[in-house]
Amino acid sequence: xxxxxxxxxxxxxxxxxxxxxxxxxxxxxxxxxxxxxxxxxxxxxxxxxxxxxxxxxxxxxxxxxxxxxxxxxxxxxxxxxxxxxxxxxxxxxxxxxxxxxxxxxxxxxxxxxxx
Amino acid sequence: xxxxxxxxxxxxxxxxxxxxxxxxxxxxxxxxxxxxxxxxxxxxxxxxxxxxxxxxxxxxxxxxxxxxxxxxxxxxxxxxxxxxxxxxxxxxxxxxxxxxxxxxxxxxxxxxxx
Numbered sequence: 001x002x003x004x005x006x007x008x009x010x011x012x013x014x015x016x017x018x019x020x021x022x023x024x025x026x027x028x029x030x031x032x033x034x035x036x037x038x039x040x041x042x043x044x045x046x047x048x049x050x051x052x053x054x055x056x057x058x059x060x061x062x063x064x065x066x067x068x069x070x071x072x073x074x075x076x077x078x079x080x081x082x083x084x085x086x087x088x089x090x091x092x093x094x095x096x097x098x099x100x101x102x103x104x105x106x107x108x109x110x111x112x113x114x115x
Numbered sequence: 116x117x118x119x120x121x122x123x124x125x126x127x128x129x130x131x132x133x134x135x136x137x138x139x140x141x142x143x144x145x146x147x148x149x150x151x152x153x154x155x156x157x158x159x160x161x162x163x164x165x166x167x168x169x170x171x172x173x174x175x176x177x178x179x180x181x182x183x184x185x186x187x188x189x190x191x192x193x194x195x196x197x198x199x200x201x202x203x204x205x206x207x208x209x210x211x212x213x214x215x216x217x218x219x220x221x222x223x224x225x226x227x228x229x
Contacts, residue, residue, distance in 0.1 A: 104217075108158050
């Protein structure tokens with residue numbers, strides 16, 4: 001158990017809908033990272049938050065957004081869903097925002113299926 | 116093209132044998148690499164990392180080798196066990212040093228035959 005909790009584990013929704021994925025980082029971790037894992041694109045970094053503020057952006061679509069709350073949990077919002085958004089979404093957390101060997105710990109993921 | 120990539124998508128080894136998983140990278144300025152293991156139904160898990168000022172780093176049953184001349188790194192697993200069956204990814208940070216903002220390779224699936 002990495003200590004990172006993601007809910008829900010599975011989510012099935014229709015095209016055009018909006019969903020929210022939730023992540024609780026490890027106790028004491030200030031950074032949260034979101035990743036998408038699909039068969040064709042592999043694991044892709046989406047976005048990072050550090051202590052409530054956006055810190056880095058990767059390959060995140062404009063239809064997707066995220067935030068980190070004062071209690072440090074984070075939510076990833078996916079809207080106007082398309083079939084191609086079906087994927088595993090992982091959250092990871094780390095103590096700091098950078099530095100060599102600042103290990104990031106991954107949650108078990110949310111499997112999103114868009115039908 | 117992708118910055119970090121893998122030579123082989125699948126690798127099958129006999130239990131007890133050594134495994135070697137390879138990874139190529141394209142950016143000669145890359146200075147930090149990480150190997151992750153992802154078991155079925157789980158998130159990636161850190162195995163070992165290496166900085167570009169090193170050629171080799173050893174962990175428990177794992178060794179990472181870095182050849183900066185040909186921009187290649189490998190993960191060696193000694194005495195492979197069934198529990199090593201997983202997908203292995205090499206990764207490097209988008210931004211120097213951080214393990215969180217990572218560019219992952221495609222992954223190699225390691226299957227261990229009993």
